Amino acid sequence: xxxxxxxxxxxxxxxxxxxxxxxxxxxxxxxxxxxxxxxxxxxxxxxxxxxxxxxxxxxxxxxxxxxxxxxxxxxxxxxxxxxxxxxxxxxxxxxxxxxxxxxxxxxxxxxxxxxxxxxxxxxxxxxxxxxxxxxxxxxxxxxxxxxxxxxxxxxxxxxxxxxxxxxxxxxxxxxxxxxxxxxxxxxxxxxxxxxxxxxxxxxxxxxxxxxxxxxxxxxxxxxxxxxxxxxxxxxxxxxxxxxxxxxxxxx
Amino acid sequence: xxxxxxxxxxxxxxxxxxxxxxxxxxxxxxxxxxxxxxxxxxxxxxxxxxxxxxxxxxxxxxxxxxxxxxxxxxxxxxxxxxxxxxxxxxxxxxxxxxxxxxxxxxxxxxxxxxxxxxxxxxxxxxxxxxxxxxxxxxxxxx
Numbered sequence: 001x002x003x004x005x006x007x008x009x010x011x012x013x014x015x016x017x018x019x020x021x022x023x024x025x026x027x028x029x030x031x032x033x034x035x036x037x038x039x040x041x042x043x044x045x046x047x048x049x050x051x052x053x054x055x056x057x058x059x060x061x062x063x064x065x066x067x068x069x070x071x072x073x074x075x076x077x078x079x080x081x082x083x084x085x086x087x088x089x090x091x092x093x094x095x096x097x098x099x100x101x102x103x104x105x106x107x108x109x110x111x112x113x114x115x116x117x118x119x120x121x122x123x124x125x126x127x128x129x130x131x132x133x134x135x136x137x138x139x140x141x142x143x144x145x146x147x148x149x150x151x152x153x154x155x156x157x158x159x160x161x162x163x164x165x166x167x168x169x170x171x172x173x174x175x176x177x178x179x180x181x182x183x184x185x186x187x188x189x190x191x192x193x194x195x196x197x198x199x200x201x202x203x204x205x206x207x208x209x210x211x212x213x214x215x216x217x218x219x220x221x222x223x224x225x226x227x228x229x230x231x232x233x234x235x236x237x238x239x240x241x242x243x244x245x246x247x248x249x250x251x
Numbered sequence: 252x253x254x255x256x257x258x259x260x261x262x263x264x265x266x267x268x269x270x271x272x273x274x275x276x277x278x279x280x281x282x283x284x285x286x287x288x289x290x291x292x293x294x295x296x297x298x299x300x301x302x303x304x305x306x307x308x309x310x311x312x313x314x315x316x317x318x319x320x321x322x323x324x325x326x327x328x329x330x331x332x333x334x335x336x337x338x339x340x341x342x343x344x345x346x347x348x349x350x351x352x353x354x355x356x357x358x359x360x361x362x363x364x365x366x367x368x369x370x371x372x373x374x375x376x377x378x379x380x381x382x383x384x385x386x387x388x389x390x391x392x393x
Contacts, residue, residue, distance in 0.1 A: 146261070168293050
């Protein structure tokens with residue numbers, strides 16, 4: 001049984017009443033949000049199916065198939081059952097105080113998964129070397145296999161690139177465990193301090209990599225949020241508290 | 252703060268192959284629901300760099316005639332004529348089955364490691380079969 005006292009449930013999704021901390025590595029700030037509700041609580045499974053938004057240009061031109069030794073072009077998750085404005089990218093939204101948290105499972109699990117936030121940018125780099133699409137088969141870093149955590153605050157698009165290093169033309173199958181959160185920005189400096197110092201349980205989810213997010217300010221506006229810098233654990237509380245107050249615009 | 256930690260990648264599949272009835276030796280075409288074989292048939296499995304392969308279950312079936320099944324590996328599947336080296340051979344069936352559960356191939360050092368199944372028959376038939384459950388996986392210490 002799901003224990004609501006835990007920060008996350010068995011699917012890695014944040015339970016109601018707990019903080020979700022969005023972490024933006026490009027500027028090393030966080031946005032702490034209270035998860036006020038989960039619209040689909042108990043119904044987290046989303047069997048998306050084959051990645052049919054992609055069809056190879058050459059034979060076998062089977063939708064959802066990734067040829068051996070190739071990368072696919074960057075994908076979002078289209079879903080034709082939605083109304084036209086939503087269907088091209090089913091998780092992208094512009095709703096205020098809303099975050100969609102999707103833990104993605106890509107089969108076959110041997111495929112490399114490169115996530116792109118903002119969409120269209122290769123944000124993972126190693127000392128200046130970018131894990132770009134054309135290096136998808138051979139690059140030594142910047143990918144995962146099997147699973148990836150995708151967190152969609154408002155106005156933020158994710159792209160996904162998959163690479164097939166095997167010698168087999170492989171069909172894909174994608175499923176999600178997702179949660180549609182209603183959120184509230186945590187604006188109390190003492191609570192933020194407790195979260196950042198680990199005294200209050202929270203779940204931290206990275207959004208993007210080393211590339212600045214487009215729409216970052218619009219996202220903050222829709223979340224009614226202000227970014228707070230990550231603070232050293234060892235720092236004295238009164239010093240940290242002042243930094244948090246400064247970030248929030250208080251004194 | 253809690254962060255998501257996903258399990259190591261593990262892809263478990265069962266593949267099926269059979270002799271073709273026209274050749275006394277050969278590598279069977281392997282089938283599985285994830286394999287798209289309308290253009291390219293699958294006669295070997297290339298292991299991505301850093302991953303290992305293990306055989307979780309294995310069944311060699313002889314049809315009308317005795318069939319010597321074996322498992323081969325090559326270090327370079329990209330070579331024009333890969334050099335295949337036997338790992339397991341059912342010439343001694345008892346030995347094969349006692350070692351089967353321990354068979355781990357890899358990790359693939361450069362992404363060119365591959366395995367295949369291979370048959371040898373004195374008289375060809377088309378109903379000798381191999382059924383194998385295979386796992387391609389990231390080891391827990393990697």
